[in-house]
Amino acid sequence: MHYKLAFIGFGNVARSLALLLERKRAALKEKYNITYSVTGISTGRHGFAVNPDGLDVQKAMDLKNITPLSTLDVKDSLDVIRHSQADVMFENSPVNTQTGQPALDHIRAALELGMHAITANKGPVVHGYRELTKLAESKGRKFRFESAVLGGAPVFSVFREAFPLAELSSIKGIFNATTNIILSRMENGESYENAVKFCQSIGVAETDPANDVDGWDAAIKVAALVTVLMDTPMTPQQVNPTGIRGITPEMIAKAKAEGKRYKLVCSAEKAEGKVNASVAPELVDSSSPLYGMMNSNTGVALRTDVILDYSITQSEREGMRGGPEETAYGLFADFVNAVKLDSNVS
């Protein structure tokens, strides 16, 4: 089976994906009998290219502007999707958590044209999960987004494949690395301000760390998990997060003396069809699966009717978590899992 691929957005994650696909080319062929070519690329600032016979991806990565590679006249991402004749569209345009655009439109267009649509973007998950899933089903295609939450720690595919017909009653986790690093470093005596600076220096926090420290990044991840795994649409606003600015060194020292620690705990509980979700600092002790998640480690604990407590942790060296390579692997896994169903190979 040969698959034509379109890359909408061609930043670090998409480029890592292109390299990973190349590295796994022989294995794809050997294990799944999958071959591929890239037939469309849309970049943010370096032009657009379509060639239904296949583009030279290495050249596209080297060029300042990729337009000369194109055999067709294309002017925007929707043009690329329409003319690429792709079977699979990877959506990696910039995230907009408020509206999910332009990713929503790209995914709609791809699914309408009968492509599988795969993204690492939380926006369209929170803003379009039900609509896009329904559209995908009606076309016999897949809308997949493994890397949208906990990039590098598969949770959507794990729940889908390892927990058939399980009823999820509780999600509890640490979803934001920046705040977890800050709290870990404060436990070792560093000031809040210096811990924030450290996070900025290793590239995990932005110049304005509000999105992390006020809990909004965690809240959109909670909203995405609830929307998908609990099949209950939820927005970050409904999660209404509390961040970590109120946690003082004194509070942390007192907790430590009692064998406890503060974590920015994300949680969602489903009971009688209703979901209560929150993001807030909580004291946890060593009996909690969250207690051992320090620094950039993140993870999630799931409680179901069939398996009581199952937790997934991603434990990595600082600064490496959620790197583009791991996010790219989530997209790659989504691709393999979507197309292996076409050829009915398990």
Added chain:
Amino acid sequence: MHYKLAFIGFGNVARSLALLLERKRAALKEKYNITYSVTGISTGRHGFAVNPDGLDVQKAMDLKNITPLSTLDVKDSLDVIRHSQADVMFENSPVNTQTGQPALDHIRAALELGMHAITANKGPVVHGYRELTKLAESKGRKFRFESAVLGGAPVFSVFREAFPLAELSSIKGIFNATTNIILSRMENGESYENAVKFCQSIGVAETDPANDVDGWDAAIKVAALVTVLMDTPMTPQQVNPTGIRGITPEMIAKAKAEGKRYKLVCSAEKAEGKVNASVAPELVDSSSPLYGMMNSNTGVALRTDVILDYSITQSEREGMRGGPEETAYGLFADFVNAVKLDSNVS
């Protein structure tokens, strides 16, 4: 799609599975359009029954001897398999870790007849994985065993579904609950002897605890994981385990004072096609994902070329871990995952 099921072995796990199937009957129909009937049951001491039109499972659970339920003359498990006309065979006969029998013969027979074969038994995984997988493939059927290791914490399906084409280089975990409870209780000052007695009192350790405390239970689990996930046949003898009898209260107190603790660590490393596996007590500190696994908690950390460190933990109340309900759910998940491919529903 209607599936006929045969139960070979009808102890606690198989009975839990029968109850779980009944509880999920409506959901199976609604989500996957799957219906089922039980057409064969083989018990250890209460007879055999086959009825290709369906047996009354509730009656089979209530009866002292199920032979009167049979519409055919059957005398042993192989007869039940042959005459049940089943599509799926659940193998739950007593475990023999030395030879894998009689489970191996049951699974061979079922696959030869074109059934999916599903077991929670480590024996046939260690002694027959390659042969049975090949046989299953040649018949277009599945040989599945999610509950054989870490029952209640899916690891085989997680690796199969969420890690396509990942190269696994390291497995590290705590696979034996009994020794973990003993070490946890010794850390709280209890003697080895009393900790063993406690484990016996809650039913997790046998009268002779040797299989657990000398590391053999952990070793066969390592062998099964290496055999399947690293595609390298391995026996428990090759793992050559060291148990926990050599760990003294003094050693544990000294470790605790240094912020460390002893764990019976299971590990396997693959490099250049060669696997080194071991089971032995090791000192771990709080940076290890194993540090927080106390009492009956078990788990495994996987390192791959695409996702660096991913760990799965099962954290439960004492005495509940690996109960028959959770083992049964692994068999149930194997069933759904095997047959959903028949109908090509994802």
